[in-house]
Amino acid sequence: MSAGTGAAGERELVRAAQAGDLPAFEQLYRSAVGLVYPICLRMAGSAALAEELTQDVFVRAWRKLPTFRSESAFATWLTRLAVNVVLTERRDRGRREARLAFSDDLDSLAPPAPAGHPGTALDLEKAIAGLPEQARRVFILHDVEGWGHGEIARLTGLAVGTCKSHLHRARALLREVLGS
Numbered sequence: 001m002s003a004g005t006g007a008a009g010e011r012e013l014v015r016a017a018q019a020g021d022l023p024a025f026e027q028l029y030r031s032a033v034g035l036v037y038p039i040c041l042r043m044a045g046s047a048a049l050a051e052e053l054t055q056d057v058f059v060r061a062w063r064k065l066p067t068f069r070s071e072s073a074f075a076t077w078l079t080r081l082a083v084n085v086v087l088t089e090r091r092d093r094g095r096r097e098a099r100l101a102f103s104d105d106l107d108s109l110a111p112p113a114p115a116g117h118p119g120t121a122l123d124l125e126k127a128i129a130g131l132p133e134q135a136r137r138v139f140i141l142h143d144v145e146g147w148g149h150g151e152i153a154r155l156t157g158l159a160v161g162t163c164k165s166h167l168h169r170a171r172a173l174l175r176e177v178l179g180s
Contacts, residue, residue, distance in 0.1 A: 007073075014074055018065050025065070028074065029058055035075055036082045042140045043086040045129035053089060057082045083141065083155060090133065127177045131170050138163050139170035 010031075016024035036057050041050035061081055068077055128136060137156065141147045142163075149167075153160045 010074055011070060014065070014068065014070065017062075018068070025062060028061075032075060032078050033058075036078060039079060039082045039140075039145065040086055042125075042128060042144060043083070043137060044089075045136065049089075053082075053086055056089070057085045060085060079145070080155075083145075087137070087156060090137075124178070127174055130177065131173055134158070135166045135170035135173065138166040139174075142167050143171075 010028075013024045013028050017028055033054065037050060037054045040053040040057065041047060044050045044053055057078070061078060064081070068074070128139065131139060134156075138152055138158075141152045141155070142149070147155075149160045149163045152158070152163045156163070158166070
């Protein structure tokens with residue numbers, strides 16, 4: 001959320017938007033889109049899909065805004081909603097597609113061949129996007145967004161130990177790919 005909005009101003013905008021004030025919701029959108037899009041991009045691994053998911057997040061936010069009780073910051077509520085939208089989109093693709101994508105992701109993470117240019121480095125965002133789906137989700141939620149393993153487990157439906165395992169795997173694969 002933008003610094004200029006302030007907590008009191010944000011609460012007023014939320015209340016107005018909850019009452020159906022579309023311009024108030026537009027202000028909330030403008031101040032929060034910079035928070036939501038990067039989450040969607042990192043978790044989805046595709047700019048086009050991230051744009052679509054970001055739109056989805058705000059459509060759902062508009063519909064679910066009456067359920068927001070201001071027990072947490074609007075940005076916190078919206079972040080959780082964004083993560084849920086991305087996870088739901090992934091689940092909807094079906095297990096078969098996820099298994100195929102998982103095996104394709106493993107192939108793409110093979111260590112790079114020795115480069116002719118020693119200064120060449122992989123882009124971190126590309127390396128994260130190349131992680132297997134579950135490992136990427138847990139890595140982003142834990143290391144990028146700062147969520148705890150318990151929160152991630154509840155959100156994804158995985159066991160805490162499985163979350164820790166995915167995080168360990170993601171870090172190991174990133175070290176391998178980035179050569180550190």
